[in-house]
Amino acid sequence: MTKPHIKLFIPGPVEVSEDTFQAMSQPMIGHRGSGFQDLYAAIQPKLRQVLYTKNPVFLSTSSAWGVMEASVRNLVAKKVLNCCCGAFSDKWLDVSQRCGKQAEALKVEWGQPILPEMVDAKLKTGQFDAITLVHNETSTGLMNPLAEIAQVVKKYPDVMFVVDCVSSMTALKIDTDALGIDVLLAGVQKAWAMPPGLAVFAVSDRALKRAETIPARGYYFDFLEFKANHDKNMTPSTPSIPHIYGLNFKLDQFAKEGLDNRYARHRKMAQKTRDWAKANGFELFPKAGYESVTLTCVKNNKNIDVSKLQKALKDKYKVLIDGGYGPIKGKSFRLAHMGDETPETVGQLHTMLDDCLKSL
Amino acid sequence: MTKPHIKLFIPGPVEVSEDTFQAMSQPMIGHRGSGFQDLYAAIQPKLRQVLYTKNPVFLSTSSAWGVMEASVRNLVAKKVLNCCCGAFSDKWLDVSQRCGKQAEALKVEWGQPILPEMVDAKLKTGQFDAITLVHNETSTGLMNPLAEIAQVVKKYPDVMFVVDCVSSMTALKIDTDALGIDVLLAGVQKAWAMPPGLAVFAVSDRALKRAETIPARGYYFDFLEFKANHDKNMTPSTPSIPHIYGLNFKLDQFAKEGLDNRYARHRKMAQKTRDWAKANGFELFPKAGYESVTLTCVKNNKNIDVSKLQKALKDKYKVLIDGGYGPIKGKSFRLAHMGDETPETVGQLHTMLDDCLKSL
Numbered sequence: 001m002t003k004p005h006i007k008l009f010i011p012g013p014v015e016v017s018e019d020t021f022q023a024m025s026q027p028m029i030g031h032r033g034s035g036f037q038d039l040y041a042a043i044q045p046k047l048r049q050v051l052y053t054k055n056p057v058f059l060s061t062s063s064a065w066g067v068m069e070a071s072v073r074n075l076v077a078k079k080v081l082n083c084c085c086g087a088f089s090d091k092w093l094d095v096s097q098r099c100g101k102q103a104e105a106l107k108v109e110w111g112q113p114i115l116p117e118m119v120d121a122k123l124k125t126g127q128f129d130a131i132t133l134v135h136n137e138t139s140t141g142l143m144n145p146l147a148e149i150a151q152v153v154k155k156y157p158d159v160m161f162v163v164d165c166v167s168s169m170t171a172l173k174i175d176t177d178a179l180g181i182d183v184l185l186a187g188v189q190k191a192w193a194m195p196p197g198l199a200v201f202a203v204s205d206r207a208l209k210r211a212e213t214i215p216a217r218g219y220y221f222d223f224l225e226f227k228a229n230h231d232k233n234m235t236p237s238t239p240s241i242p243h244i245y246g247l248n249f250k251l252d253q254f255a256k257e258g259l260d261n262r263y264a265r266h267r268k269m270a271q272k273t274r275d276w277a278k279a280n281g282f283e284l285f286p287k288a289g290y291e292s293v294t295l296t297c298v299k300n301n302k303n304i305d306v307s308k309l310q311k312a313l314k315d316k317y318k319v320l321i322d323g324g325y326g327p328i329k330g331k332s333f334r335l336a337h338m339g340d341e342t343p344e345t346v347g348q349l350h351t352m353l354d355d356c357l358k359s360l
Numbered sequence: 361m362t363k364p365h366i367k368l369f370i371p372g373p374v375e376v377s378e379d380t381f382q383a384m385s386q387p388m389i390g391h392r393g394s395g396f397q398d399l400y401a402a403i404q405p406k407l408r409q410v411l412y413t414k415n416p417v418f419l420s421t422s423s424a425w426g427v428m429e430a431s432v433r434n435l436v437a438k439k440v441l442n443c444c445c446g447a448f449s450d451k452w453l454d455v456s457q458r459c460g461k462q463a464e465a466l467k468v469e470w471g472q473p474i475l476p477e478m479v480d481a482k483l484k485t486g487q488f489d490a491i492t493l494v495h496n497e498t499s500t501g502l503m504n505p506l507a508e509i510a511q512v513v514k515k516y517p518d519v520m521f522v523v524d525c526v527s528s529m530t531a532l533k534i535d536t537d538a539l540g541i542d543v544l545l546a547g548v549q550k551a552w553a554m555p556p557g558l559a560v561f562a563v564s565d566r567a568l569k570r571a572e573t574i575p576a577r578g579y580y581f582d583f584l585e586f587k588a589n590h591d592k593n594m595t596p597s598t599p600s601i602p603h604i605y606g607l608n609f610k611l612d613q614f615a616k617e618g619l620d621n622r623y624a625r626h627r628k629m630a631q632k633t634r635d636w637a638k639a640n641g642f643e644l645f646p647k648a649g650y651e652s653v654t655l656t657c658v659k660n661n662k663n664i665d666v667s668k669l670q671k672a673l674k675d676k677y678k679v680l681i682d683g684g685y686g687p688i689k690g691k692s693f694r695l696a697h698m699g700d701e702t703p704e705t706v707g708q709l710h711t712m713l714d715d716c717l718k719s720l
Contacts, residue, residue, distance in 0.1 A: 003395075005387045013388040013601065024602070025381035027365045028373040028555055030680065035363075061557055062422050063597035066580045073578070100576030189598060195388055197421055197557050197600025216460030218433070220426045221580075237423035238549060240557025240600060241373065242384070320390065 006314060009349055010322040011138050011167055011295040011336040013189040013196050020194060023249035024242035031241065037233035039244060044233075046251035050259065051169070051184060053176040053202045058226040059247070060199040061240045064166045064187035067199045069095050070221030071132065071162040071183045074211040076101045078129040081122050081159075083114045085144065086137035087326050088164070096132075104128075110140050110328065113290040116148040123156045129210075130160040136168035138190075139325040141297025141334060142286035143168065150179035160207055166190055169200075170254065171266040171294045171338050182207040188243065191266070191294055192250055193339030198243035203227070266293050269337035269346045276350040280357065285332045294338035299331070304360055306330045312356035319352060366674060369709055370682040371498050371527060371655040371696040373549040373556050380554060383609035384602035391601065397593035399604060404593075406611035410619065411529070411544060413536040413562045418586040419607070420559040421600045424526045424547035427559045429455055430581030431492065431522040431543045434571040436461045438489040441482050441519075443474045445504065446497035447686050448524070456492075464488075470500050470688065471657075473650040476508040483516045489570075490520040496528035498550075499685040501657025501694060502646035503528065510539035520567055526550055529560075530614065531626040531654045531698050542567040548603065551626070551654055552610055553699030558603035563587070626653050629697035629706045636710040640717065645692045654698035659691070664720055666690045672716035679712060 008015050029035040040059075047057040060067050072080055072095065079102035082093040096103035106122050108114060114133065122128065131153060136143050146163065153161045162183040165174055169186035176184045182204040189196035203223055211223040219225060225236040254262060273296040277284060285297035300306060306323045307330065313319050322334040335353075337346045368375050389395040400419075407417040420427050432440055432455065439462035442453040456463035466482050468474060474493065482488065491513060496503050506523065513521045522543040525534055529546035536544045542564040549556035563583055571583040579585060585596040614622060633656040637644060645657035660666060666683045667690065673679050682694040695713075697706045 006389070006395075008388055008390065010390050013390065013598070016388050018385075021385035025378075025385060028368055028376050028549075029366070030368065030370050030373065030682075031556070033680075035366075062426070062580065063599070065597040066422070066426075069578050069580045095579040098576070098582065099578045187598060189388075195600065195602045196391070196598040197603060216458070218429050218459045219455040220422065220429045222458065237425040238373070238547060238556040239423070240555065240603075242555045242602065243557060243600075320393075322390075 004318055007319045009336050010320055011190065011334055014193055014336055014339045015341070016193060016195050017340050020246055020249060024246040026245050028241055031238050032234065036241070039248060040233040043244070043248050043251065046255065047200065050251065050254060051176050051202050052174065052178070053184070055177070055202045055204050056227060056230045057200055057202045058230060059235055059239060059244060060201065060221070061197065061235070061237065061243070062199050063196060064164065064185055064199045065095070066221055067185040067201045068092060068132070068164060069099060070223065071185070072096045072099050072101055072130070073221060074214055074217050074223045075160045075162065075183070075207060076130045077214055078102065079104060079127050080130040080132060081106055081128045083119070083131065083133045083144070084108070085112060085114055085140065085142060086110050086134070087139035088166070089134035089137055092132050092134070111142060111286050113142060113287060114144045114149065116145065116152045119149050120152045123152065123159055129158055130162060132162045132164070134164040135174070136165065136292050136294060138167040138295065140286055140328070141284070141292045141295050142290050143292045144290070146174070147179060150181070154180050160210060167292070167294050167338070170262070172263050173259070176202055188247065191338040194243065194246045194250060197240050198247065200247070265342065266338060268343045269341060270294070270296065272343055272346055273335055273337050273350070276353070285328070295334050295336045297332050297334050300324070300333065304357065306333050308360055309333070309356055312359055313352055316356065317352045319349060364678055367679045369696050370680055371550065371694050374553055374696055374699045375701070376553060376555050377700050380606055380609060384606040386605050388601055391598050392594065396601070399608060400593040403604070403608050403611065406615065407560065410611065410614060411536050411562050412534065412538070413544070415537070415562045415564050416587060416590045417560055417562045418590060419595055419599060419604060420561065420581070421557070421595070421597065421603070422559050423556060424524065424545055424559045425455070426581055427545040427561045428452055428492070428524060429459060430583065431545070432456045432459050432461055432490070433581060434574055434577050434583045435520045435522065435542070435567060436490045437574060438462065439464060439487050440490040440492060441466055441488045443479070443491065443493045443504070444468070445472060445474055445500065445502060446470050446494070447499035448526070449494035449497055452492050452494070471502060471646050473502060473647060474504045474509065476505065476512045479509050480512045483512065483519055489518055490522060492522045492524070494524045495534070496525065496652050496654060498527040498655065500646055500688070501644070501652045501655050502650050503652045504650070506534070507539060510541070514540050520570060527652070527654050527698070530622070532623050533619070536562055548607065551698040554603065554606045554610060557600050558607065560607070625702065626698060628703045629701060630654070630656065632703055632706055633695055633697050633710070636713070645688070655694050655696045657692050657694050660684070660693065664717070666693050668720055669693070669716055672719055673712055676716065677712045679709060
């Protein structure tokens, strides 16, 4: 508690505001009583608006991985196609197999996008009844062409479309129902700017129907349990009530800002950060045209000492950036610009970076 | 936010103190960085002391049900014996089956305890490789004779002993290793007096070895993933960092009070509440000798209007008691006395009850 506050510019968890913590610190209520039901019911229309869906939006007390695993457990009877383009999307293949499911990778190099024609080629084999896509691959700072891929998936009515928007949800418009997304999921410690501990996910009617046919779904992540409890404005198990208070607060904050303004702010922060990188002679790690709107993965083409840069920023300015994920550690670094950040605070980070780069 | 604060005397969630919320509101840290690893490492010895175990104690961002399901998924190859004596223990049978496992109930009437000889009779059939026991059945206010049952289970070295201590952990000594418990689990919204959203569980070596032999454990609740990450002072998935801050704070609070003092306080609150009930002509719901130390389930033998009593307490005193669970709603009511409560605050509740009972 006596440690200095290091401000996070890593791509999650991100900085959480004082008023968010305050909202989360309200007195406990029984999760089977009317107080909780009122809270849950109040949140639903706001969530549906932010996620552009008429589907119920469930609240899972878990990280997003819980819901990623749940999607496989609840929806896959034949075989799942896991689109792999970075650490998190790659891992989904492993998780699918660990759930005892048949799974196949559609794999591209890190930094490259999943393209609609690749998806089409796989799905047309008729082997698959589900596909998983990570919209915004956090490890590489890459955003896949969701709308174009969605058009392809729509051609295959038996294929469930599961989309991980962990680090993109609320930072740009994701038109869930129009895109035919069957499960849209995210944790709240990224663009939501809340502490980790809760996942939100929207599930389509046809996904619920599919779940009815799948055995051994278990209990904790059973989509049908979520639906049955949702119908009573409750969750299957005791939820993290502080997070649900926080979610409600954040949704009201989003409404005050206006969603379009929110999206414009995220685009502006992203552009500013890409411009900063290029002005400093850096390239971007993801393929041009597929850069993420919530974080910039900078290619270390100048071969700077990334860990030294991190340390300088932390020591001098009490801010933390990420030094690259797994195999691209040191060969890249990541700057997050999401949640409650603004073009101004992101600009401040750039100034700090400029200063610390000089001293390397 | 403008609603009045209703103090909870329901058996979970219970009242959370201001300083706990403050501890939970510290700035976020990266869950893959040294700050988090230091926090995790600092908590471990404290947790092991409170749980009387040399085993690692894992932190699951979920409710206790997640870990209850996990225990079945990770440990059952043959068949699990689910000891059923109330709503939560009964449900474990259903959950076991939903995980695709062979399961059988050892069932007694609500209010009756599971007795060691019943367990022996079942286990000696040789059909089972795991047994689940709810130590403190929250729905009936009954505490099963854990030590005596443990002696029986020890006779069967192939049987994994899974014990749910959701509403008893930290309120009395549970000698995990001496009792041969393979999985000891609880959520933190009961005697821990934290908000819901985290489960803690200790897993024995032999349970980890058993897990190695079980397919389709999945990822989110895979015991071996917990162990592999534990060895690096991390959790498999992004954890609820606020809850882990809170856990650390609570553990320090327990140490300051002294565990023996803590247990004595809980015994005193329980005795005082049982005395209050009897002095008012009420019987206790659970069989004599098996009353819970953390909550008192009062039998409504006087046929009072329980919901009217609840309403009077809420309106006049801003406190909430529970009106009985499921099939015994109205035929019983429950008074919790755990967590941060004291004989004094419990005495205040009794005075409020006295007053409201007069007005019925």
